[in-house]
Amino acid sequence: QVRLVESGGGVVQPGKSLRLSCAASGFTFRHNAIHWVRQAPGKGLEWLAIIWYDGSEKYYADSVKGRFTISRDNSNNVAFLQMNSLTVEDTAVYYCARDYLTTATTGGYLDYWGQGTLVIVSS
Amino acid sequence: EVVLTQSPATLSLSPGERATLSCRASQSVGRYLAWYQHKPGQGPRLLIYDASNRATGVPARFSGSGSGTDFTLTISSLEPEDFAIYYCQQRSNWPPLTFGGGTKVDIK
Numbered sequence: 001q002v003r004l005v006e007s008g009g010g011v012v013q014p015g016k017s018l019r020l021s022c023a024a025s026g027f028t029f030r031h032n033a034i035h036w037v038r039q040a041p042g043k044g045l046e047w048l049a050i051i052w053y054d055g056s057e058k059y060y061a062d063s064v065k066g067r068f069t070i071s072r073d074n075s076n077n078v079a080f081l082q083m084n085s086l087t088v089e090d091t092a093v094y095y096c097a098r099d100y101l102t103t104a105t106t107g108g109y110l111d112y113w114g115q116g117t118l119v120i121v122s123s
Numbered sequence: 124e125v126v127l128t129q130s131p132a133t134l135s136l137s138p139g140e141r142a143t144l145s146c147r148a149s150q151s152v153g154r155y156l157a158w159y160q161h162k163p164g165q166g167p168r169l170l171i172y173d174a175s176n177r178a179t180g181v182p183a184r185f186s187g188s189g190s191g192t193d194f195t196l197t198i199s200s201l202e203p204e205d206f207a208i209y210y211c212q213q214r215s216n217w218p219p220l221t222f223g224g225g226t227k228v229d230i231k
Contacts (some may be wrong), residue, residue, distance in 0.1 A: 004166075035220070045159075045167065045210055047220040059218040095166050108214025109157045111178060113166025 002026040002112040004096050009117030014087055020117060022079040022096030030054070030074040033099035033107055036081045038092035039116075046092075051079065053103055086121045093118050125149055125213050127223035135231040142198040144226045146211035151191045155215035158187055158196045161225075162207045170209075171196065198228075206230050 008020040022034065036048040049060045049070040058070050069082040079096055094117050097110035126149040136142055146156065154174040159167040169178040171187035174194060184199040198205055211223040 044225045045161075045212075045222040047212075047218075047222065050218070050220075061219045097166070100169070100172065108155070108217055108220055109169060109172045109212070110159075110167070111169045111172075113168070115164070115166055 002098065004098065004112060004114035006094060006096055006114045006117035009094065009119045011120045011122060012086055013123055014121055016086055016121075017082070017084045018086065018119060020081040020083065020094055020096075020119075022081075022114060024077045024079070024098070027098070028102075029077040031102040033101070033104070034070075034072060034079040035097045035099060035110055036068075036070060036079075037095045037097060037110070037113075038090075039095070040089075040092040043092075048094075049081065050099070050107075052105060053099075057105065083119070086119075088121050091119060091121045124219060125152060125216050125221050127211050127213060127221055129209075129211060129223035129226045131226060132224070133227045133229060135229055136201055137231045138201050138203055140201050142196075142201055142205070142228055144196040144198075144209055144228075146189075146194040146196070146223050148192045148194075148213060150216070152213040152215035154190050155213055156187075156189070156194050157212045157214070158185075159210045159212065160205075160207045161210060167210065201228070 003025045005023045051070045072079040097113040099107040100109040100111035101107040130145045158171040161167040175187045208225045
């Protein structure tokens with residue numbers, strides 16, 4: 001079955017960096033775009049970024065543009081979110097999710113999600 | 124950016140009752156709207172996409188309707204496992220993808 005597992009969360013000081021990983025299994029990873037979404041404590045869901053199935057295009061929310069970088073390694077079925085210049089406002093549970101379309105450059109629905117990894121930015 | 128407004132914020136109902144959740148968009152999104160169910164400690168689950176299409180494995184008691192700016196998620200008869208937070212999300216005009224603020228369905 002489709003499985004996404006996030007890792008790499010933890011406690012980090014403001015201004016520091018963290019890299020999250022999203023390990024995928026149960027489907028042909030190179031066929032689907034991957035999204036990152038977060039949920040701050042007591043808040044709703046916030047979409048952060050998408051990387052196309054082949055890595056050719058990446059898009060970001062304004063709140064993270066220039067600080068976060070999404071990437072993927074289709075040989076090892078893993079996606080990443082590099083987070084730099086972290087602030088306390090980045091404290092959240094971070095989810096990776098699969099786009100529902102295969103080998104598409106449209107999409108935009110998220111049909112499978114991981115359980116999330118918690119990032120706490122605190123001095 | 125398309126802003127999605129969900130109402131009510133909280134819906135208190137008993138098992139077996141009908142739940143009606145609303146999502147309003149700040150501009151037309153056509154039928155490019157999805158609904159997700161989110162339970163604590165889990166990733167969200169896609170329920171409905173393109174306003175009215177049930178995702179794989181979603182029970183028939185979940186249905187979606189609407190187009191343009193007004194959308195509804197209906198749960199015809201609440202089961203105990205349906206008490207959760209529900210989010211709408213649009214893909215009409217993106218990036219960014221945007222989510223509504225959520226409706227919590229809790230037990231009365």
